[in-house]
């Protein structure tokens with residue numbers, strides 16, 4: 001599991017060390033880690049370091065200090081290092097170290113000619129160390145740094161061209177270490193070397209896409225860190241946590257998934273959703289819907305028990321409601337019943353409007369998992385605002401600029417878990433638990449892949465519904481209601497792994513569902 005922290009959390013953990021006068025030692029350790037990654041990248045690209053042209057984009061604070069010390073190490077290995085000072089000063093010891101190692105300094109804020117020279121130097125470099133802003137940033141890049149980065153990006157070579165390598169110091173400058181928001185221009189990094197702990201901004205969109213490979217240099221702060229702000233499940237976590245049958249299991253103890261999906265207009269959603277719940281190992285899958293859809297479900301997945309019942313008549317461990325269920329009053333009535341009841345449920349697509357209404361009535365709770373994509377979240381937040389459950393109704397651009405904020409807002413306003421789907425999918429639980437998964441192939445962006453995710457999520461939700469400690473192996477934090485957020489993240493991870501199971505290529509949802517089975521043949 002990756003545990004990530006806000007900049008403020010890491011700074012608080014550093015404080016006792018700084019008070020004991022260990023700041024310079026921490027900085028040297030951080031800078032050494034940064035220099036090692038830069039050396040590795042330079043060797044990969046050009047075989048040797050001697051003679052390489054390196055530019056350090058250096059800000060005025062300690063982030064700039066790290067970059068200057070790292071630049072000094074590279075200069076001692078024979079690189080020609082130029083520090084571009086973007087502010088009115090440089091970290092004094094860092095600057096002295098760089099000069100002592102033979103590095104030079106260009107004060108880029110000294111007028112237009114200096115700025116133009118800085119831009120040329122960056123574009124001509126073999127490697128750029130981006131050390132303008134780190135955890136001390138307030139907002140995005142401004143002033144000279146912003147002008148340089150904008151001018152450089154305007155002339156950035158097309159893919160396949162000879163662009164400089166970019167290694168970011170702590171975070172790509174302009175990306176918030178806390179939220180991943182990128183307000184203003186940012187130089188996309190090939191690698192980001194961070195210090196003390198992974199920052200939340202490395203795992204949150206849109207900043208996560210600007211970090212490249214993230215490497216964490218330990219500073220010995222681990223014991224001083226509080227509970228993380230954000231977590232990401234990795235392969236081993238999924239293998240350890242996914243609910244598995246034991247020798248004494250039977251289909252009901254494993255969990256029955258009830259699916260309220262499909263309509264005369266959209267029967268396919270019901271087929272994909274039920275198929276995925278079967279393939280993800282549910283003890284039993286029931287489908288409720290119109291006669292035509294039920295018939296198709298039975299033909300596609302004979303394992304599924306299809307009926308025209310009402311949810312109140314059935315005993316299931318978890319519901320999946322909404323995929324393709326539009327324009328059908330019987331389905332709407334079933335959805336309302338599920339939302340009003342206590343049984344855990346995945347609430348997708350056509351059920352999100354009803355969920356907003358139920359939330360405004362205080363009827364949802366942490367066992368309900370809403371799964372909007374960004375467009376649907378905008379709609380849900382608009383409904384919630386209209387119903388008086390939130391104050392703000394952001395547009396899509398605002399949601400995409402700071403998705404973590406809006407996923408959290410929706411979770412708090414509804415009292416439910418909110419899964420904001422995208423290339424990086426966020427899972428926000430009421431109370432603050434936040435997970436981020438980025439496991440899927442871009443080929444997942446295809447109609448029906450959300451229906452498949454909902455089915456997979458239903459299966460894992462049914463497996464944990466009656467077991468508050470189902471995921472206790474992940475830690476104390478994962479007990480009780482937090483298990484619903486873990487279940488959601490597990491499903492997102494498995495759905496993502498399945499999209500890559502046969503290499504990178506098209507993943508029509510029917511094939512995706514089959515790949516879920518191979519992903520789940522994981523070592524326990």
Ligand SMILES: NC(=O)C1=CN([C@@H]2O[C@H](COP(=O)(O)OP(=O)(O)OC[C@H]3O[C@@H](n4cnc5c(N)ncnc54)[C@H](O)[C@@H]3O)[C@@H](O)[C@H]2O)[C@@H](O)CC1
Nearest residue numbers: 026027060061062063133134135136137138139140142170
């Ligand atoms: N605290 C520590 O012990 C350690 C800190 N380290 C480094 O220190 C960094 C944090 O250093 P600082 O607290 O000095 O902060 P930064 O270096 O991130 O930035 C602060 C400086 O940038 C200016 N600034 C802030 N926002 C700006 C904006 N939007 N545009 C232009 N200028 C802006 C501030 O006025 C200040 O001078 C970390 O990211 C990390 O790289 C490492 O050396 C490891 C040890």
Ligand SMILES: Nc1ncnc2c1ncn2[C@@H]1O[C@H](COP(=O)(O)OP(=O)(O)O)[C@@H](O)[C@H]1O
Nearest residue numbers: 421422423440441442444445447448449450451
């Ligand atoms: N660029 C991308 N990279 C990886 N996964 C993606 C990308 N775009 C979308 N996805 C995933 O694909 C699925 C799409 O779901 P959704 O938008 O509900 O589609 P639909 O309703 O058409 O089935 C989600 O799981 C989402 O996280």
Ligand SMILES: [K+]
Nearest residue numbers: 133169171173
């Ligand atoms: K930086």
